[in-house]
Amino acid sequence: MRFIQGEVLENRPLSRDFFLLKVGGKFPEAVPGQFAMLFPSPSLEPFLGRPFGIAMQEEDSLLFLIKVVGRGTFLLSRKKEGESLAVIAPLGKGFSYHMGRTLLVGGGSGVAPLIFLASRLSGYTLLYGARTKEEVFLEAFPHLKGRAEEVVVVTEDGSAGRRGLLTQHIPAGDFSMAYVSGPWAMMREFSRLYKGEAQFSLETRMACGFGVCYGCAVRIKRGGEEKMVRACVEGPVFKGEEIIWIQG
Amino acid sequence: MDTRVKVGGLELKNPVILASGTAGYGVELSPFLDLSRVGGLVVKGLYPYERMGNPPPRVWETPCGLLNTIGLQGVGMKRFAQEYLPRLESYDTSIIVNACGEEDEEYLQVVDYLQEFDRVDAFELNLSCPNVREGGRCPAMWPDWSYRIVRGARSITKKPIWAKLTPNTSALVEVASACKEAGADAVSLVNTYLAMAVDFRTRKSRLSTLFAGLSGPAIKPLALRAVYTVASSVDVDVVGIGGITTGEDLLEFMLVGAKAVQIGSATLREPTAALRILEEAVSLLRQEGYNNFSEIIGRFEGV
Numbered sequence: 001m002r003f004i005q006g007e008v009l010e011n012r013p014l015s016r017d018f019f020l021l022k023v024g025g026k027f028p029e030a031v032p033g034q035f036a037m038l039f040p041s042p043s044l045e046p047f048l049g050r051p052f053g054i055a056m057q058e059e060d061s062l063l064f065l066i067k068v069v070g071r072g073t074f075l076l077s078r079k080k081e082g083e084s085l086a087v088i089a090p091l092g093k094g095f096s097y098h099m100g101r102t103l104l105v106g107g108g109s110g111v112a113p114l115i116f117l118a119s120r121l122s123g124y125t126l127l128y129g130a131r132t133k134e135e136v137f138l139e140a141f142p143h144l145k146g147r148a149e150e151v152v153v154v155t156e157d158g159s160a161g162r163r164g165l166l167t168q169h170i171p172a173g174d175f176s177m178a179y180v181s182g183p184w185a186m187m188r189e190f191s192r193l194y195k196g197e198a199q200f201s202l203e204t205r206m207a208c209g210f211g212v213c214y215g216c217a218v219r220i221k222r223g224g225e226e227k228m229v230r231a232c233v234e235g236p237v238f239k240g241e242e243i244i245w246i247q248g
Numbered sequence: 249m250d251t252r253v254k255v256g257g258l259e260l261k262n263p264v265i266l267a268s269g270t271a272g273y274g275v276e277l278s279p280f281l282d283l284s285r286v287g288g289l290v291v292k293g294l295y296p297y298e299r300m301g302n303p304p305p306r307v308w309e310t311p312c313g314l315l316n317t318i319g320l321q322g323v324g325m326k327r328f329a330q331e332y333l334p335r336l337e338s339y340d341t342s343i344i345v346n347a348c349g350e351e352d353e354e355y356l357q358v359v360d361y362l363q364e365f366d367r368v369d370a371f372e373l374n375l376s377c378p379n380v381r382e383g384g385r386c387p388a389m390w391p392d393w394s395y396r397i398v399r400g401a402r403s404i405t406k407k408p409i410w411a412k413l414t415p416n417t418s419a420l421v422e423v424a425s426a427c428k429e430a431g432a433d434a435v436s437l438v439n440t441y442l443a444m445a446v447d448f449r450t451r452k453s454r455l456s457t458l459f460a461g462l463s464g465p466a467i468k469p470l471a472l473r474a475v476y477t478v479a480s481s482v483d484v485d486v487v488g489i490g491g492i493t494t495g496e497d498l499l500e501f502m503l504v505g506a507k508a509v510q511i512g513s514a515t516l517r518e519p520t521a522a523l524r525i526l527e528e529a530v531s532l533l534r535q536e537g538y539n540n541f542s543e544i545i546g547r548f549e550g551v
Contacts, residue, residue, distance in 0.1 A: 003520060044312045047310075047513070048314060088519070207309075207314055208516040208519075210519060212272040213269070213307070213318070214321050216304070216306070217301065217318075233276075247304050248456070
């Protein structure tokens with residue numbers, strides 16, 4: 001991991017709420033599932049960085065698929081080409097690869113780390129959930145479909161693919177591993193319905209992103225006991241059987 | 249420039265110390281920053297035992313700062329000594345152990361156990377820990393309670409003792425004075441301000457607890473006043489803490505009487521903040537014709 005003053009190489013809107021941000025810098029090699037902290041402002045406001053799963057790594061750049069959900073992501077959406085942008089990357093523990101037929105499950109902006117993962121796998125089944133067809137980005141990332149054996153698109157309004165929630169359309173099949181990334185509620189429901197082995201990329205509120213503040217800790221089961229671990233260091237990817245879905 | 253400062257029984261190579269709770273046990277920051285370049289490191293708060301801390305959500309961003317309710321999750325004194333202290337051995341910086349307790353006795357257990365280790369240079373008693381028997385109130389809210397704990401620690405160790413104070417008391421000056429009287433070598437202030445965040449839609453707290461601690465530049469003016477008040481009325485070394493993000497911030501705290509400062513939340517948004525702040529302060533001093541930090545400590549001239 002490295003703290004870098006990067007440079008915005010590209011900022012392209014993909015839909016009303018989503019945009020693609022490409023940031024240049026000498027980043028160490030990342031593993032799919034790892035994330036970066038992006039700092040929306042060089043001033044003190046907003047104060048903290050924002051964590052985003054790495055959507056692709058190219059030579060000397062990282063790609064992010066970001067949804068505008070608040071002030072920080074709004075400011076990032078306004079970054080111009082050539083502007084400098086502070087980044088800490090790569091962070092956390094990514095997915096571990098499995099041989100055989102795999103299932104990639106991504107909902108909303110959670111699909112980002114799976115885009116990166118898909119570039120390292122092939123013959124997978126992709127289950128892609130979004131609100132509406134404008135938020136299905138198969139064309140922006142042609143390899144998603146190109147390397148897949150099957151793609152199942154689910155939109156809440158039925159404007160593309162099947163209608164409903166992603167978790168209502170889990171493909172049957174003998175998968176050696178499911179890689180899941182999306183909103184907490186979606187992943188929790190998926191884990192309830194899906195009985196095979198799975199890895200989940202957890203979305204938690206974070207402050208530092210690199211392990212010093214313990215703000216992102218989640219309760220997990222490991223080695224027969226419950227413990228609090230930092231999603232930013234020990235995660236964000238966890239094995240399905242480790243995750244305690246109701247944290248409170 | 250000679251950046252050395254003497255504070256609370258230690259001589260530091262410079263007045264910039266990494267605050268407890270935002271630097272982990274030091275090793276987590278070492279990929280970003282050479283720990284040998286900071287004046288000191290206060291490690292994350294240690295109890296005699298390992299602690300889980302509070303459930304999530306634990307953090308909430310606020311204007312120019314953040315609220316946290318980590319709940320002092322930590323590895324405990326023994327694992328710290330076994331797993332982390334040896335990894336800090338090679339760094340040329342002062343290591344200050346932040347000692348915690350749910351009960352008074354626990355602070356003393358931490359001091360007693362860790363004072364045996366040569367690499368521990370000093371203790372900072374975190375008198376802002378919620379106390380179990382007292383319904384979550386903390387020692388640093390009262391002078392007599394603070395006195396008892398500092399006195400107890402003083403009778404156990406010859407190493408320097410700092411007392412970290414909460415601003416959430418009407419008796420800050422009295423508490424600082426009691427710590428001094430009990431044998432503290434310095435007081436460090438301020439810890440976070442108790443505050444809250446509410447979600448209108450769910451009608452619940454944004455965090456897993458009702459109250460949480462506010463830190464960051466949002467509290468800097470409050471912290472500056474607290475440091476000024478204590479430094480100008482109690483004859484004790486003060487380590488200034490609260491929202492420092494620039495070299496100029498640091499010099500302001502020293503002007504009102506701090507002999508050193510701690511960098512907390514700034515590290516969360518910029519892992520190398522402490523070193524930048526130090527460089528900025530040194531170059532500001534130089535620009536203004538000063539030769540060292542001592543020349544500005546307590547030289548505030550008021551209105």
